[in-house]
Amino acid sequence: xxxxxxxxxxISVVEKEDVTLDCGYETRDTTYYLFWYKQPPSGExxxxxxxxxxxxxxxxxxxxSWNFQKSTSSFNFTITASQVVDSAVYFCALGxxxxxxxxxxxxxxxxxxx
Amino acid sequence: DAGVTQSPTHLIKTRGQQVTLRCSPKSxxxxxxxxxxxxxxxxxxxxxxxxxEERQRGNFPDRFSGHQFPNYSxxxxxxxxxxxxxxxxxxxxxxxxxxxxxxxxxxxxxxxxV
Numbered sequence: 001x002x003x004x005x006x007x008x009x010x011i012s013v014v015e016k017e018d019v020t021l022d023c024g025y026e027t028r029d030t031t032y033y034l035f036w037y038k039q040p041p042s043g044e045x046x047x048x049x050x051x052x053x054x055x056x057x058x059x060x061x062x063x064x065s066w067n068f069q070k071s072t073s074s075f076n077f078t079i080t081a082s083q084v085v086d087s088a089v090y091f092c093a094l095g096x097x098x099x100x101x102x103x104x105x106x107x108x109x110x111x112x113x114x
Numbered sequence: 115d116a117g118v119t120q121s122p123t124h125l126i127k128t129r130g131q132q133v134t135l136r137c138s139p140k141s142x143x144x145x146x147x148x149x150x151x152x153x154x155x156x157x158x159x160x161x162x163x164x165x166x167e168e169r170q171r172g173n174f175p176d177r178f179s180g181h182q183f184p185n186y187s188x189x190x191x192x193x194x195x196x197x198x199x200x201x202x203x204x205x206x207x208x209x210x211x212x213x214x215x216x217x218x219x220x221x222x223x224x225x226x227x228v
Binding site: 042044047103104105 | 147149154155156157158159162170172202204206216217218219220221222224
């Protein structure tokens with residue numbers, strides 16, 4: 001069985017601060033994918049990134065960066081110089097096994113204020 | 115290019131009634147998955163349809179059933195509604211051969227059971 005843990009329920013920061021969202025996972029599969037999704041109040045899940053289990057390179061996309069550490073089963077997400085528009089619920093998800101079923105964490109609500 | 119579209123956006127039903135939710139996948143996608151997201155929780159996998167058949171199912175009772183049509187669109191049916199079925203229902207589509215690719219989500223249908 002797969003499991004995703006997002007221990008941070010809610011984070012509040014002031015605009016321009018950096019913030020890191022933590023994600024831990026458990027799986028017995030040797031091949032798997034990790035995802036981050038953003039869910040604004042509208043409800044739609046917006047895809048941010050996918051990382052496969054064989055690629056531990058960190059990735060940076062604009063103000064977003066991801067740190068994948070297989071040794072500690074973590075896939076953390078950092079937003080640099082946060083903005084009010086980053087306010088949303090962020091979900092980490094794990095895809096393993098056939099049919100790309102996704103197992104989600106419970107989400108982290110990020111509130112960025114002026 | 116239209117993304118994943120779901121209808122209706124909101125729905126209110128009475129306990130014991132039946133409901134049908136609809137999903138049109140992103141153009142070029144042939145696999146549709148359904149998720150239930152209770153308030154404050156992460157999405158939970160219900161089932162997935164591919165080639166008009168249920169390919170995988172999560173831990174949901176038989177009251178939850180689905181269908182996929184030849185044009186790849188899909189329906190989620192819930193019978194004998196319970197108060198606990200109140201949730202955001204998300205549809206996700208994936209492209210062919212997309213075992214481990216990202217899933218694209220619709221905006222969801224918010225179901226309230228009273």
